[in-house]
Amino acid sequence: MRYAFLSDIHGNRQALNAVFADIKCRDIDEVICLGDIVGYGPAPAEVLSTVYRQVNHIVLGNHDAVLAGHLTGDNFNDTARLMLDWTRRQLDDRATSFLNGLPYVIEGRGFRCVHSEPAAPGDFGYIYDETEAATAFDACQEQLIFVGHTHIPALFVTGNSGRTYIIDPCDFGLEDNKRYIVNVGSVGQSRDGDPRASYCIFDSESNSVFFQRIAFDTEAYRHDIEERDIPCPQTFFLETVDKNSLPPVREMVDFKPTASSSGGNDIPVKQLEEVYRRARIWRNIGLLTLILLVALTGFGGWMFLTMGGDEIYRIPAQSAPLNIRFPAVNEELVKEPQANADITLESPAMHWQIELENPNSQKLTVAPEEDDPEGINTFRINNTELHHFRLVSPPVKARKGTRYTAKAQFKNVDVDEGFAEVKVFQKTSGGDRLLMKSDASSLINRPDRWLPTSVTSREPFAADTELQYVISGQIKGVLRIRKCSFFRRE
Numbered sequence: 001m002r003y004a005f006l007s008d009i010h011g012n013r014q015a016l017n018a019v020f021a022d023i024k025c026r027d028i029d030e031v032i033c034l035g036d037i038v039g040y041g042p043a044p045a046e047v048l049s050t051v052y053r054q055v056n057h058i059v060l061g062n063h064d065a066v067l068a069g070h071l072t073g074d075n076f077n078d079t080a081r082l083m084l085d086w087t088r089r090q091l092d093d094r095a096t097s098f099l100n101g102l103p104y105v106i107e108g109r110g111f112r113c114v115h116s117e118p119a120a121p122g123d124f125g126y127i128y129d130e131t132e133a134a135t136a137f138d139a140c141q142e143q144l145i146f147v148g149h150t151h152i153p154a155l156f157v158t159g160n161s162g163r164t165y166i167i168d169p170c171d172f173g174l175e176d177n178k179r180y181i182v183n184v185g186s187v188g189q190s191r192d193g194d195p196r197a198s199y200c201i202f203d204s205e206s207n208s209v210f211f212q213r214i215a216f217d218t219e220a221y222r223h224d225i226e227e228r229d230i231p232c233p234q235t236f237f238l239e240t241v242d243k244n245s246l247p248p249v250r251e252m253v254d255f256k257p258t259a260s261s262s263g264g265n266d267i268p269v270k271q272l273e274e275v276y277r278r279a280r281i282w283r284n285i286g287l288l289t290l291i292l293l294v295a296l297t298g299f300g301g302w303m304f305l306t307m308g309g310d311e312i313y314r315i316p317a318q319s320a321p322l323n324i325r326f327p328a329v330n331e332e333l334v335k336e337p338q339a340n341a342d343i344t345l346e347s348p349a350m351h352w353q354i355e356l357e358n359p360n361s362q363k364l365t366v367a368p369e370e371d372d373p374e375g376i377n378t379f380r381i382n383n384t385e386l387h388h389f390r391l392v393s394p395p396v397k398a399r400k401g402t403r404y405t406a407k408a409q410f411k412n413v414d415v416d417e418g419f420a421e422v423k424v425f426q427k428t429s430g431g432d433r434l435l436m437k438s439d440a441s442s443l444i445n446r447p448d449r450w451l452p453t454s455v456t457s458r459e460p461f462a463a464d465t466e467l468q469y470v471i472s473g474q475i476k477g478v479l480r481i482r483k484c485s486f487f488r489r490e
């Protein structure tokens with residue numbers, strides 16, 4: 001027989017589906033779930049339904065036990081408790097009575113399954129170290145004990161000496177005079193720094209145990225969280241996802257296929273060697289030019305900074321205040337734009353750095369709207385072609401434990417296509433990391449009225465940090481932007 005052991009799925013349907021896809025190609029006879037089907041994750045009903053249909057045997061986890069009415073939520077942290085309240089509202093009576101009928105322990109041929117540990121399964125203690133593992137070995141006879149609960153794959157071994165050892169989880173063949181505790185890890189809420197789903201296979205013919213790690217669609221999981229409006233979206237698991245994800249190589253763009261062929265300028269094949277060769281030539285030319293400029297004018301360095309090594313045309317702010325202190329609650333951190341002319345290198349904007357893709361077909365002005373009685377200065381962007389723009393406010397400091405809100409208002413004066421959004425970047429040693437951005441979807445459909453947009457950081461910062469407020473977008477046509485605002489919350 002080949003068994004698959006899954007634990008701590010925690011309402012993560014993407015992770016569970018990926019694990020089942022893997023199970024399907026591994027010749028598994030029976031699937032056993034070690035508990036915590038729900039809790040934390042945004043898809044409890046779907047996950048419970050899949051487990052009900054596809055899993056042969058299930059033991060009760062501590063989160064399941066709360067929903068089944070065996071445990072109160074008192075021993076849970078705030079996030080877990082709030083999510084259990086939310087989860088309860090997603091499940092019907094049939095679901096709770098199903099959970100209510102689950103056992104604490106399953107005994108198989110030569111193995112035992114329990115969510116937490118076998119000495120007192122209803123207390124849901126943890127097995128983290130050798131002493132706790134030794135207690136678990138003493139509590140039963142089986143050679144193999146499968147557990148979950150910590151969300152960290154682990155392996156404990158004891159032999160003739162009676163000593164218990166913890167070893168790095170690895171595939172192994174059972175030896176006659178040894179006993180093993182296998183923590184199968186978590187399918188949906190990994191906590192060992194690797195966001196992939198974890199599960200184990202036991203082959204009772206070859207007497208071997210295998211640890212599996214399965215990647216799944218973490219973005220779709222995040223999408224579930226956003227869409228279902230759950231009370232505690234950020235978990236340690238999602239922070240692991242963020243740490244393991246590749247940094248974006250480009251600004252996000254919306255793409256529309258062109259109506260007609262772009263003509264003779266297509267690049268059907270790009271040979272990397274050729275690209276590198278050209279890059280070397282251009283780099284050398286660039287370096288030579290730079291040296292010449294420095295030598296000739298002394299302004300070479302300044303030119304390089306303002307014109308950029310990339311294709312963005314940058315107009316530095318006329319005067320950017322240095323933010324050397326932490327702001328007060330509700331203090332406005334973004335300045336209303338000041339200027340009364342087109343913004344160019346010769347006449348830059350006060351406090352705002354402007355970045356354009358192509359200054360020849362992009363015009364940016366700052367002035368109040370003609371009929372605005374309040375006289376609020378607005379940015380007016382007129383792109384004759386579809387181009388990117390960025391309006392960058394100076395960085396501000398943010399204290400550990402605080403949260404921030406960013407706002408702006410957009411008006412589609414005559415936008416043919418494109419989008420605009422408010423973004424906040426967090427400055428890190430590895431560069432600027434996108435912390436949050438507003439929804440950019442509705443600009444085109446609602447012309448000629450001010451559309452407010454707002455976004456707030458989800459979790460308080462774990463350490464002091466630096467933030468940057470940015471308006472960015474890609475449009476063809478005329479767009480106005482006003483009431484840019486950025487502040488620390490209570």
Ligand code: ZN
Pocket residue numbers: 008010036061149151
């Ligand atoms: Zn759990």
